Amino acid sequence: MGAFDSQELSLFRDSVDRYVSDTFDLPRLCASMAELGGDRASWQALAELGWQALPLPADHGGLDGGLTEVCVVMEAIGRGLMLEPYLATVILGAGLIAAAGTDEQRATILPSIAGGEETLAVAWQEPGSGYALTMPETRCAGGVLTGVKTAVFQGDLADRLVVLAADEAGQARLYLTAASGEGMTVDRHATIDGRSAVHVTYDGTPAEPLADVDALPIVERILDRATIAVCAEAVGAIGALNRTLLDYVKQRHQFGVAIGSFQVLQHRLVDMAIAEQESSAITAAAAAALDAGRADASTLVSAAKVRVGEACRFVGEAAIQTHGGMGMVDEHVAGHLFKRLLMLGSLFGDSDCHIDRLAGQFH
Numbered sequence: 342m343g344a345f346d347s348q349e350l351s352l353f354r355d356s357v358d359r360y361v362s363d364t365f366d367l368p369r370l371c372a373s374m375a376e377l378g379g380d381r382a383s384w385q386a387l388a389e390l391g392w393q394a395l396p397l398p399a400d401h402g403g404l405d406g407g408l409t410e411v412c413v414v415m416e417a418i419g420r421g422l423m424l425e426p427y428l429a430t431v432i433l434g435a436g437l438i439a440a441a442g443t444d445e446q447r448a449t450i451l452p453s454i455a456g457g458e459e460t461l462a463v464a465w466q467e468p469g470s471g472y473a474l475t476m477p478e479t480r481c482a483g484g485v486l487t488g489v490k491t492a493v494f495q496g497d498l499a500d501r502l503v504v505l506a507a508d509e510a511g512q513a514r515l516y517l518t519a520a521s522g523e524g525m526t527v528d529r530h531a532t533i534d535g536r537s538a539v540h541v542t543y544d545g546t547p548a549e550p551l552a553d554v555d556a557l558p559i560v561e562r563i564l565d566r567a568t569i570a571v572c573a574e575a576v577g578a579i580g581a582l583n584r585t586l587l588d589y590v591k592q593r594h595q596f597g598v599a600i601g602s603f604q605v606l607q608h609r610l611v612d613m614a615i616a617e618q619e620s621s622a623i624t625a626a627a628a629a630a631l632d633a634g635r636a637d638a639s640t641l642v643s644a645a646k647v648r649v650g651e652a653c654r655f656v657g658e659a660a661i662q663t664h665g666g667m668g669m670v671d672e673h674v675a676g677h678l679f680k681r682l683l684m685l686g687s688l689f690g691d692s693d694c695h696i697d698r699l700a701g702q703f704h
Contacts, residue, residue, distance in 0.1 A: 345410055353410065357417045360390065365421035367674045373424045374535045384425055388457025393431050398439060402452035407632040408566055412573035412624065419577025419685075422677055424536060426460050426495040432570045434461025436563040437503050441515050441551045462499035462520070464490035464541055465560055472690040474561055479506040479543065481516055481550070485524065486543035494688075496520060496539035497529045504548065505556055513556040516548035523547060534684040535677065565642045566631055568689040572624040572649040575685040579617045579656045582678040586610065586660045589675075609659055616652040623648050640702055643695035650695070653686035 345353055373380055387393060396411050397403025411432065418427060435454045438446060438461075453459040467478055468491050479488025486506055496502060499520045508514045521527045524546035529539050587610060590601035600606055627641040635641075657679040661668040668675040690698070 345406070350410065350413065354413050356390075357392075357413055358420075361417040361421040361423070365423055367672075367677070370422050370424070370674075370677060371671065380425070384460070385457040387425060387427070388455065392427065393435075393457055394455035396431065397435060397451050397455050398447075401439075401447055402455035408569060408628040409625070409632055411570060412628050415570045415573035416577035416580075419574035419579075419681070420581045422578070422581075422674070422681060426462065426498045428567060428570055428574070429462045429495045429499065430454060430460045432567045433463040433563060434499075434503050436566060437463060437515060437559065438551070440563060441554055441556060441559045443552050446517070446551060459501070460499050461501055461503055462493050462496040462539075463503045463505075464493045464496065465505040465564075466490065466492045472694045474557065474564065476511075476513055476557070477505050477507050479504065480509075481506045481514065481548050482509050484547060486516065486518065486546045486548045488543050490541045490543070493539045493541055494532075495537060496527070496541065497537050502541070503551075504543075505560060506548075508550075513560075514553070515551040515556045515559075517551065518543075518546055518548050532684060534681040536684070564689055565639055568642050568646055569624060569627050569631060571685050571688050572620065572627070572645050575649050575653050575682060576617065576621045576624055578678050578682050578685065579613075579620060579652055582656055582660045582675060582682070583610070583613050583617055585675055585678070586613070586663055589664060606663065609663065613656050613659055616656055620645075620649045620652045640699065643690075643698045643702075646690060646695040647692045647699070650686040650692035653682040657682040 391404060392414055394403045395406040395414060396408070397405075399405045414427065417423075418425075431454065435451060438450050442450065450459065454461070465474070465477075468489055477488070479486060479490060481487075486504060488506060490504065493502065497520075502518050502520055504516045504518055506514060506516055519525070524544045526542040526544070527539050529537055532538055587601075590606055590610070591599055593600045623641070623645045627638070627645040630638040630641045660675055661679050664673070664675050667673055668679070670676060686692070
């Protein structure tokens with residue numbers, strides 16, 4: 342269940358949208374990229390607005406918000422092309438701590454996240470694993486980790502990492518490690534959308550275990566929530582790109598008239614608007630199903646990721662084709678939105694991956 346009624350949710354949406362439109366623009370995005378996205382002052386400002394506390398439990402400094410409220414924030418993050426590690430820290434990291442941490446870990450870490458004092462990233466993928474969540478090859482024995490983790494998104498912005506590994510008994514467990522330090526080799530690389538990920542090699546790295554529970558079902562549940570958060574971010578970015586293109590076709594003239602008067606472009610804009618509305622509707626439905634704990638929630642998650650992934654590519658390509666070469670330069674927001682949509686379409690599984698998951702659920 343969500344924390345807000347419909348009126349409160351509307352007011353919250355207005356507040357979030359106003360803050361993003363007043364604070365985030367293309368020059369700020371480019372400056373943040375140059376600084377590798379590590380703006381602690383901005384992260385603290387979001388905490389003062391209650392964004393980090395939103396989905397966290399009230400007894401640990403949170404607001405008990407549901408995924409429906411989180412999607413409001415994620416849509417705004419998509420519209421503003423924000424680089425802050427909200428997904429990595431709040432949805433993934435804090436989600437795993439809340440679900441699988443010990444009482445002491447929850448009491449210590451969650452208030453720190455709610456207050457904007459700590460950032461996390463999650464290391465769950467391994468070389469060759471693709472999108473699949475399987476028993477990890479990384480091992481923890483004698484309190485130290487050995488193994489390799491890849492595609493740890495925004496791990497370079499994290500204070501600590503939550504790591505999926507197998508314990509000495511062969512059970513999947515979750516552990517906390519420093520983001521860099523003893524027994525760790527951390528290689529940062531840029532992603533297509535101007536953000537970052539790290540590749541981590543553990544060789545005798547001290548690790549703190551979370552609660553002694555089977556981690557795979559918990560990670561799968563949190564990944565489903567993160568998938569819908571990504572869909573919501575994509576909805577925001579699609580909307581921003583649609584409106585950017587609409588402004589462009591009103592201003593760009595050929596043969597003495599605005600190109601927006603050309604029927605073929607009007608049809609394209611309508612199709613793009615429909616893709617946005619369909620993506621928004623199925624994302625909201627999946628978020629509500631997850632909040633309610635419905636049995637078909639995972640089915641809706643995959644259905645949403647398929648539709649949103651298709652919309653990301655269609656809207657992105659249509660916008661760039663219409664803008665022409667200028668749409669891909671760093672000085673124009675369309676290119677940044679397009680590249681972010683390409684990343685969001687594949688994050689936590691592309692359309693083909695989720696079609697396969699849907700097929701498996703019906704056999």
